[in-house]
Amino acid sequence: MLGMDLYNTGGVSMGVLLQKRFAVSNGKVAFDFEVRTGLTLLCGDSGSGKTRFFSLYRKRCAYDRNDNIEFIDWQDNGNSIKNKLNAKGKVFIIDSADVVLTDNVANHIKNDKYNQYIILGRSLERYGATKRDVAIIVRSKDGVYKLWYYREDQQIRE
């Protein structure tokens, strides 16, 4: 875990970068990537592996008894989401965020300076994500699934 320094300030997304590297494998599928900002919006095609990563990493954290990471998906109701988001210094990974989270909760995330978020969804504006927060999961040559910050990296190339 990194320190609690604010990664983003000045009109960009608010999340805090607490953990950079996320790696998990079940022997057949492997995810190993680093996020760049405290709020990462994982979008991309259906079937690209977003939920696969979510469920595999959730099992990894349960096995490791890793309390620093909280998972939110359709199994959470409004109250349990609110309770979870009251925490500070956590990494939240949220699946199906565009339908699971209400506008109020999305607004809370937008202004949260204490936690890190990895959001599996599509709406940048809803969570205050900027171009540099948006990534998709891609398969590298060695078969490991990594992140491609296609919006920021394309901009740099241009």
Added chain:
Amino acid sequence: MQQAYGIVQELRNILKQHKNGGQQTMLEVYVNKSNVPKSVKIENFNDLFFDLNYGNLVVDDAVKNIIKQIDGSVYQENGRVLTKFNEIAELNHLSSGCKTAINIYKNPNKMFNCAECGNNALEVIFRLPNGRVCSEYAPAYPDFYTPVNVVLCGKAKKKAFNNLNDVIDAWNGFI
């Protein structure tokens, strides 16, 4: 691209064969969820809807094509697929976008929210011959001139389109 177009055409033909029955059908698309009539229930949780119903799913050629085109998985038998991760999985492990497309195809009278669908799923969904959806997004890089049967629905207007290019041009007027 040509191969993808071929798959789309094949899918359309199969879907027409199974669903059309000679009558005019349309895919009804609400661009803004708030314009959906209050009397219509929107199915927001496509994963759950699918998981609670897939035991009765008849896996015809159209469903197999949807699975292949969106998830890159190959339907085996007995409700199992070979995924692109090279794993054998049950149908409830399909992606949310794939489940949404199957939900729409199999339940053309119900309204499904496409918020979780990636671009590849939207490509397939917008080419379904009938169904009801609300979708904030149109397919991003479609083959614009592939024929579609889409009716865009706004607050007080509806308009039918037969190619994606026109759908996307008119999109903002229905928000």
